[in-house]
Amino acid sequence: MTEPRWVRIGLAVASGGVLVFLYLPLVILAIYAFNPSRLQAWPPTGLTLHWFAEAAANPGLRAAIVNSLIAGAGATGVALVLGTAAALAVQRFTFFGRETISFLFVLPIALPGVVTGIALRTTFQTLDVDFGLATIIVGHATFCIVIAYNNVIARLRRLPRTPEEASADLGADTWTTFRRITLPAMGTALLSGGLLAFALSFDEIIVTNFTAGPGTQTIPMWILAAIQRPAEVPVVNVVAFVLILLSAIPVYLAQRIAGGATGGGRY
Amino acid sequence: MTTASSVSAPETPTPQPGRLRRFAAWLHLHKRVQRNLLLGGPLTWMVVAYFGSLFILLLGAFWDRDPFTGQVQPFAWSLDAFESLITNPVYLTIAVRTITIAAAVTVTDAILAVPIAYYMARIATPRVRQLMVVAVLMPLWAAYLVKVYAWRTILQGNGFLEWALGPFGVDAPGLGQILNAWVVLSYLWLPYMILPIFAGLERIPNSLHEASADLGARAGITFRRVTLPLVFPALVAGSIFTFSLTLGDYITPDLVADAKFVGNVIYDNSSLGNLPLAAAYSLLPIVVMIGYLLVARRLGAFDSL
Amino acid sequence: MRHLRIPVLFSAVALLLAACGGQGSGSTGPTPIAEIGDGEGELNLIIWAGYAESGETDAAYDWVTPFEDETGCQVNTTNMTDSNNGVSLMQSGEYDGISASGDATTRLIASGLAAPVNTDVFENYDAVFDDLKNLPHNTVDGVNYGVPHGRGPNLLAWNTEEVTSAPTSWEPIWEGGADYAGRISIYDSSIFIADAALHLMATQPDLGITDPYQLNQEQFDASVALLEELDANDPLYWSDFNDQISSYASGDVVIGTTWPYQVNLLQAESAPIEATLPEEGTTGWSDTWMMYSEAEHPNCMLMWMDHMMSPEANAQATVWFGEAATSEPACEAAEALSPGHCESQHADDPGYWENVWYWSTPQEDCADDDPDTTCVTQEDWVDAWTSLRGA
Numbered sequence: 001m002t003e004p005r006w007v008r009i010g011l012a013v014a015s016g017g018v019l020v021f022l023y024l025p026l027v028i029l030a031i032y033a034f035n036p037s038r039l040q041a042w043p044p045t046g047l048t049l050h051w052f053a054e055a056a057a058n059p060g061l062r063a064a065i066v067n068s069l070i071a072g073a074g075a076t077g078v079a080l081v082l083g084t085a086a087a088l089a090v091q092r093f094t095f096f097g098r099e100t101i102s103f104l105f106v107l108p109i110a111l112p113g114v115v116t117g118i119a120l121r122t123t124f125q126t127l128d129v130d131f132g133l134a135t136i137i138v139g140h141a142t143f144c145i146v147i148a149y150n151n152v153i154a155r156l157r158r159l160p161r162t163p164e165e166a167s168a169d170l171g172a173d174t175w176t177t178f179r180r181i182t183l184p185a186m187g188t189a190l191l192s193g194g195l196l197a198f199a200l201s202f203d204e205i206i207v208t209n210f211t212a213g214p215g216t217q218t219i220p221m222w223i224l225a226a227i228q229r230p231a232e233v234p235v236v237n238v239v240a241f242v243l244i245l246l247s248a249i250p251v252y253l254a255q256r257i258a259g260g261a262t263g264g265g266r267y
Numbered sequence: 268m269t270t271a272s273s274v275s276a277p278e279t280p281t282p283q284p285g286r287l288r289r290f291a292a293w294l295h296l297h298k299r300v301q302r303n304l305l306l307g308g309p310l311t312w313m314v315v316a317y318f319g320s321l322f323i324l325l326l327g328a329f330w331d332r333d334p335f336t337g338q339v340q341p342f343a344w345s346l347d348a349f350e351s352l353i354t355n356p357v358y359l360t361i362a363v364r365t366i367t368i369a370a371a372v373t374v375t376d377a378i379l380a381v382p383i384a385y386y387m388a389r390i391a392t393p394r395v396r397q398l399m400v401v402a403v404l405m406p407l408w409a410a411y412l413v414k415v416y417a418w419r420t421i422l423q424g425n426g427f428l429e430w431a432l433g434p435f436g437v438d439a440p441g442l443g444q445i446l447n448a449w450v451v452l453s454y455l456w457l458p459y460m461i462l463p464i465f466a467g468l469e470r471i472p473n474s475l476h477e478a479s480a481d482l483g484a485r486a487g488i489t490f491r492r493v494t495l496p497l498v499f500p501a502l503v504a505g506s507i508f509t510f511s512l513t514l515g516d517y518i519t520p521d522l523v524a525d526a527k528f529v530g531n532v533i534y535d536n537s538s539l540g541n542l543p544l545a546a547a548y549s550l551l552p553i554v555v556m557i558g559y560l561l562v563a564r565r566l567g568a569f570d571s572l
Numbered sequence: 573m574r575h576l577r578i579p580v581l582f583s584a585v586a587l588l589l590a591a592c593g594g595q596g597s598g599s600t601g602p603t604p605i606a607e608i609g610d611g612e613g614e615l616n617l618i619i620w621a622g623y624a625e626s627g628e629t630d631a632a633y634d635w636v637t638p639f640e641d642e643t644g645c646q647v648n649t650t651n652m653t654d655s656n657n658g659v660s661l662m663q664s665g666e667y668d669g670i671s672a673s674g675d676a677t678t679r680l681i682a683s684g685l686a687a688p689v690n691t692d693v694f695e696n697y698d699a700v701f702d703d704l705k706n707l708p709h710n711t712v713d714g715v716n717y718g719v720p721h722g723r724g725p726n727l728l729a730w731n732t733e734e735v736t737s738a739p740t741s742w743e744p745i746w747e748g749g750a751d752y753a754g755r756i757s758i759y760d761s762s763i764f765i766a767d768a769a770l771h772l773m774a775t776q777p778d779l780g781i782t783d784p785y786q787l788n789q790e791q792f793d794a795s796v797a798l799l800e801e802l803d804a805n806d807p808l809y810w811s812d813f814n815d816q817i818s819s820y821a822s823g824d825v826v827i828g829t830t831w832p833y834q835v836n837l838l839q840a841e842s843a844p845i846e847a848t849l850p851e852e853g854t855t856g857w858s859d860t861w862m863m864y865s866e867a868e869h870p871n872c873m874l875m876w877m878d879h880m881m882s883p884e885a886n887a888q889a890t891v892w893f894g895e896a897a898t899s900e901p902a903c904e905a906a907e908a909l910s911p912g913h914c915e916s917q918h919a920d921d922p923g924y925w926e927n928v929w930y931w932s933t934p935q936e937d938c939a940d941d942d943p944d945t946t947c948v949t950q951e952d953w954v955d956a957w958t959s960l961r962g963a
Contacts, residue, residue: 003389003486011383011385011386011390012386012390015382015383015386015387015399018380018382018457019383019402021454022454023406025414025418025421025454026417028427029413029416029417029420032420039425040420040426041425041426042425042426042427042429043430078312081308082308082309082312085306085308085309086305086306086309088305089302089306089309093298093301093302095302095306101306102569103564103569104313105309105313106507106569107557107560110507110559110560111511111552111553111556112511112512112514112515112516112530112552112556114515114517114530114533114549115324115533115552116320118324118533118542118546119317119320119321119323119549120316120320122323122324122542122546123320123323123324126323142312142313142316142317145313149309173288173291173292174292174301175287175288175291202408203411205411205412206515206517219410220410220412223412223413227412227416239410239413240409240410240413243408243409243410244405244409247405248405250408251401251404251408252401254404255397255401255404
């Protein structure tokens with residue numbers, strides 16, 4: 001600790017302020033989830049669990065959750081496979097254009113989603129592809145690859161090469177070495193990358209809006225539609241409240257796996 | 268960092284190698300094939316799904332439209348879209364407005380993020396640090412749309428702000444102020460700024476700070492001369508998100524500020540069927556962001572992504 | 573590497589486009605379906621919000637579930653924000669049909685996206701009011717391209733606590749806009765230029781506006797100038813009807829243009845909102861259910877069209893939205909839901925509708941036979957609106 005006392009206190013106060021700023025809207029929303037009135041006026045008029053029952057009984061909501069889980073799992077799977085392959089290639093081999101690869105992968109997440117969305121939509125239409133879950137997965141996977149790639153490459157950089165070399169010296173072939181040495185060493189990086197990719201996919205609305213067909217709804221799409229129906233706005237508050245609570249699980253899990261000091265890994 | 272202990276001894280090759288095994292053995296000796304196999308999948312995906320799509324979109328910028336039905340006519344070449352963009356000054360106004368707000372959001376987030384990231388990385392006890400990381404991460408998982416709507420209920424008449432500030436004679440800001448967009452977008456992207464800065468600060472070895480202090484530098488000087496330059500790439504990495512996400516957003520400006528951003532022009536024109544104009548205007552964020560990324564890469568931000 | 577790829581991709585695209593060519597040209601020899609067959613199990617519709625209720629907002633208003641139960645067609649809906657958006661959604665080719673207003677119907681017919689329909693296949697068409705049949709916005713050369721859903725006016729709505737003397741004309745938002753600066757609610761679509769033109773029709777007869785949708789350059793410029801004055805008073809633009817409801821409910825806006833639907837919902841929540849059809853007349857709509865010419869589920873769509881003309885469904889839908897029902901049997905069914913509905917909505921009163929200018933598409937030839945007149949096109953309307961909103 002080299003910082004003087006007043007700096008530490010000042011920073012603690014500033015941090016507290018930022019956390020209040022981050023959580024105030026979420027807390028207000030959580031309170032609205034228990035508000036009996038359909039109108040979002042402050043202060044709330046009472047306390048009810050009525051909207052939780054409505055949310056549980058909503059069939060459209062259930063279908064949307066299933067769709068979001070499928071889309072998230074699909075996109076995360078594709079992203080992990082492709083991102084890991086790319087990271088291995090970049091980290092383990094030298095070749096012309098190596099430096100450009102990470103630049104290319106970062107583009108889909110750095111360019112605005114509305115551009116990615118329209119581009120994919122135009123292409124699918126041109127190719128006469130039917131819009132549905134598959135097109136959503138393609139859209140999501142495209143910007144999730146970089147997440148897996150970054151996590152894996154950060155881990156590979158810190159990984160000593162000696163176990164792999166020892167494995168090879170002992171006569172193991174490439175596949176065995178990968179399966180027994182490299183893959184286990186990357187395990188936690190894959191898991192935290194997978195979690196973040198899944199989170200991004202689960203919350204993505206812009207690209208989804210452009211790549212979903214008329215009959216397919218994900219959770220954000222359901223929220224957007226429900227918010228347009230005055231009667232369903234209180235149910236949206238409930239969904240938001242539950243989503244925030246549930247999100248604590250994967251976030252905490254990722255933290256535990258990463259063991260706190262994560263260095264260059266992503267969260 | 269616990270990986271080495273979990274590694275067990277490699278299997279000895281089986282006496283009768285299967286076809287897959289033999290292929291693996293062959294691969295072992297052919298590094299170039301290995302590399303191409305690894306790169307083939309991801310590169311094909313990116314080139315076909317992503318760059319192919321971008322290319323088709325940009326091609327669409329040069330397509331003509333039927334002036335009455337609005338039907339796009341592929342391969343009927345036209346520069347009409349670009350002509351509209353140049354002749355109508357509104358598109359420049361919108362671009363300037365968007366880039367200004369994106370820059371303001373980025374600076375705001377950096378100012379808010381550095382103290383808390385510093386506290387997390389260097390002052391908090393490990394337990395508090397872990398809790399704070401979770402606390403910063405959780406809002407990222409809360410649905411984006413829900414957060415925007417939470418802000419609507421705060422800002423609009425009869426909302427939280429009017430309730431809290433009304434006694435001091437302050438009116439609700441309503442939903443038509445451009446400043447709303449600045450506040451809400453800064454709110455939305457703040458975790459994207461905090462996390463890379465935190466990771467960057469965590470990577471700086473403590474010995475550097477001690478050395479600086481031993482040499483007689485006060486805390487302020489150490490921060491300015493040692494910490495800030497070392498964490499700057501991480502800050503730039505975070506700014507890629509805050510800047511780009513603002514540049515492309517069309518939902519937030521519409522819902523909280525009734526304002527048109529670059530994203531709105533692209534989205535509106537695509538939803539009104541004017542794909543050529545949407546595609547032509549898409550060039551703006553593409554060019555701006557590629558420029559931004561090239562500068563960011565020179566500043567070393569990519570290692571902090 | 574990139575240089576090599578571009579021509580390859582280009583030719584791939586060209587080939588594919590060639591393969592799907594002829595898609596839009598199918599309208600040359602239209603042959604309407606002569607008989608409704610079995611349903612395809614699904615129906616994807618583009619609708620105005622509130623046009624396909626399944627009891628989610630109010631359990632008493634549900635005309636989708638009975639249809640699904642009866643036909644086995646699962647209904648998916650997408651709300652359009654305005655007619656331009658509706659046309660664009662139809663161009664995507666993913667939908668079976670649309671509840672199109674007059675400013676969309678003409679464009680859909682001209683581009684071959686709307687399928688001709690044989691009205692003989694519908695059980696409920698005969699009963700439809702005669703003045704809703706064979707109208708120019710949905711019938712070309714005697715061929716029908718759809719069936720009516722309902723018609724209604726755009727209204728002037730105000731908060732009775734803030735606007736104490738009930739307005740009778742559009743004057744408070746145009747000339748009197750400064751009194752309500754920052755608190756005016758305006759529909760966010762290029763078609764709203766017609767509302768300015770309509771007001772000028774009454775206040776500036778010298779301009780010679782005879783149709784608020786077909787404007788020559790001078791008339792158009794005057795309308796846009798009037799809109800710019802309005803814009804200077806910082807109105808809140810709405811495209812999502814729920815945005816407008818919440819801004820009226822919260823008091824953020826106190827006067828503006830609206831649909832009867834929002835007035836119904838606001839009054840149901842006992843918000844202090846009144847609405848009127850101003851004396852200089854108003855814009856409005858007469859909506860048509862149209863089928864996509866290459867619909868994936870044509871039988872379901874035709875059954876839906878018939879269903880929407882049936883007395884029960886038409887009564888529910890038109891009472892729910894606050895518009896005029898399309899047939900005498902529907903009016904009778906509506907009595908049970910809202911006594912006096914058809915009378916108050918002037919369902920069978922052709923004279924009333926002369927004061928309502930149905931949305932229609934601005935056309936270069938002014939939609940008339942006079943070769944000497946030229947009017948500002950739809951494109952320029954959208955462009956002017958973009959400039960107004962973006963500045």
